Amino acid sequence: MRTAERNIPDLAVARVSAVLGAFDSRHRELRVSEISRRTGLPKSTTSRLVADLVTYGFLDRTGTSLRIGVRLFEFGELASGRRDLRAIALPYLTDLREATGQDVHLAVLAGTDVVYVEILRGRDGPRLPSEVGGRLPAHACAVGKALLAFAVEAAVSLVCNQPLRTVGPRTVTAPALLRQQLARIRESGLAYDNEESGLGVASVASAVLHADGRPVAAVSVSGRTGGLSLRSVGPAVRTVALSIGREL
Amino acid sequence: MRTAERNIPDLAVARVSAVLGAFDSRHRELRVSEISRRTGLPKSTTSRLVADLVTYGFLDRTGTSLRIGVRLFEFGELASGRRDLRAIALPYLTDLREATGQDVHLAVLAGTDVVYVEILRGRDGPRLPSEVGGRLPAHACAVGKALLAFAVEAAVSLVCNQPLRTVGPRTVTAPALLRQQLARIRESGLAYDNEESGLGVASVASAVLHADGRPVAAVSVSGRTGGLSLRSVGPAVRTVALSIGREL
DNA sequence: GGGAATGTTCCGCTCAGCGGTACGCACCAG
DNA sequence: CTGGTGCGTACCGCTGAGCGGAACATTCCC
Numbered sequence A, B: 001m002r003t004a005e006r007n008i009p010d011l012a013v014a015r016v017s018a019v020l021g022a023f024d025s026r027h028r029e030l031r032v033s034e035i036s037r038r039t040g041l042p043k044s045t046t047s048r049l050v051a052d053l054v055t056y057g058f059l060d061r062t063g064t065s066l067r068i069g070v071r072l073f074e075f076g077e078l079a080s081g082r083r084d085l086r087a088i089a090l091p092y093l094t095d096l097r098e099a100t101g102q103d104v105h106l107a108v109l110a111g112t113d114v115v116y117v118e119i120l121r122g123r124d125g126p127r128l129p130s131e132v133g134g135r136l137p138a139h140a141c142a143v144g145k146a147l148l149a150f151a152v153e154a155a156v157s158l159v160c161n162q163p164l165r166t167v168g169p170r171t172v173t174a175p176a177l178l179r180q181q182l183a184r185i186r187e188s189g190l191a192y193d194n195e196e197s198g199l200g201v202a203s204v205a206s207a208v209l210h211a212d213g214r215p216v217a218a219v220s221v222s223g224r225t226g227g228l229s230l231r232s233v234g235p236a237v238r239t240v241a242l243s244i245g246r247e248l
Numbered sequence C: 001g002g003g004a005a006t007g008t009t010c011c012g013c014t015c016a017g018c019g020g021t022a023c024g025c026a027c028c029a030g
Numbered sequence D: 001c002t003g004g005t006g007c008g009t010a011c012c013g014c015t016g017a018g019c020g021g022a023a024c025a026t027t028c029c030c
Helices: A012-021 A032-039 A043-055 A070-078 A082-100 A142-150 A153-160 A175-188 A230-247 B012-021 B032-039 B043-055 B070-078 B082-100 B142-150 B153-160 B175-188 B230-247
Strands: A059-062 A065-068 A103-110 A113-120 A135-137 A191-194 A201-209 A215-224 B059-062 B065-068 B103-110 B113-120 B135-137 B191-194 B201-209 B215-224
Touching (some): A043 A059, A043 B012, A065 B070, A070 B065, A070 B070, A070 B113, A082 A113, A082 A215, A082 A230, A103 A142, A142 A191, A142 A201, A191 A215, A201 A230, B032 B043, B082 B113, B103 B142, B142 B175, B142 B191, B142 B215, B191 B215
Antiparallel strands (some): A201 A215, B103 B215, B191 B201
8 A cells, every 4th residue: 555544546547536526616727736635645646647637638737727628628528428419409408498488407317416418597597506517416306316216226226325415405315205206206207306406496307218218318497496387397398308218 | 668569658647548539529439449459558458447437437338338428528517718718608609600690610729629619500500510529620720720820839830840631622731821821810810711621611710819818719600612701701700709808 | 169259357577656755936924 | 034834846766556468258150
């Protein structure tokens, strides 16, 4: 063992992951020392690693500031089925936004989290804090529950076998209750979120299923509680999800 | 030296870069053997490395197929000033599309290439092969020349000191001619591309400059030769580039 | 069944790269 | 000016991560 104790394993990829992982939407620009502190890696190690990452375009450096590099943006555009998914989904999502006037989301599952792939803002301008590329625990939002409902058992137990973090005033934190909700979502095809992901936010979501039954993404409509009649937009969300799934 | 001869250095980041770099828009889905072949890395090494990358979410595996993972998409969304740039530029680009009816591009410089950050398709539907996240040699397109014109000398000589690849029927391949064009672009603020990037394609571009004079991106309008009066849309492109620059 | 592809596992050797330490530089306070 | 505190980089000796050839398990096709 090279170091006394650390949370990051002695594995090249792990270190790269740690350094890149130090960046998030609240920390888009970091210096070497900050990365070192955030990751727990020694400063000299960080300095060398960062230099390598800059050489290969994973990071961009401006003076002493570091940012995620364009190269990663390029890779990101190739990610999974994103391009095809986006291309197929966009027209439907646009219709949904027009029809409801609310924020429309397209998200995929990544481990125990949900990642937003596309967001169309409602007519009244941006207000919800969600952003493209952003994460949210799957158990705490409509899209997440819609995805989990049709995911393989392994994915569900991954979520349930960890503490269900509280995100909003009414986040479901009991695994049993969550599983019960998932069963109902499987039946109805619709997942609801009433202040589970945030104060005053409500959503309806539906999973986009591949021909083989696997969920590839989920669509949702979100708005302020009260300003949105979840029950009434539900069918529209479900229709859009089915249409996208059929086109895949 | 661990291996007899290879183009990839014995450097962890280099190997990661090589494996990820094996993916491109024509090869979004690869198997271990293909990656091994494309990179020149031994199969056993590739297998282990790929497994690590999957663990950390850089790659997604479906059966034996590998794709770029969602995690890289997330990082990509944090890339450089992309989000801010996009947010500021989008309204202007939309106006430009409305006004001209042609394809509108927003691109940044990455080494000797240009990477498209945003593309708005013209009214007549998609026809040009450019895509978001895609690359094109900087010397062979309007956005590229607009960026090079205001770039530091180091960036220009990087381009000029390599063979200028022919991309379209009229690609500029003589360094001296390129430099001459760059000088004129610096004066007029407008870069033209007349079948230099592809048969029947013409564009006008203008650089978006930061307050300190550095180019951060370039805007262009592209269309079929003949279907587009470059001279007439030039001022609009320039105006939009200036407006975006002022807002940064 | 044999051949050729795929993928993973094994294991011993070795150098990539780790990180403690030292250093140079830029601030700022006293 | 001096001492303190931050930054980022360079040095260098030790060592275990991880390299890769070989062997092996599958699968597919002829």
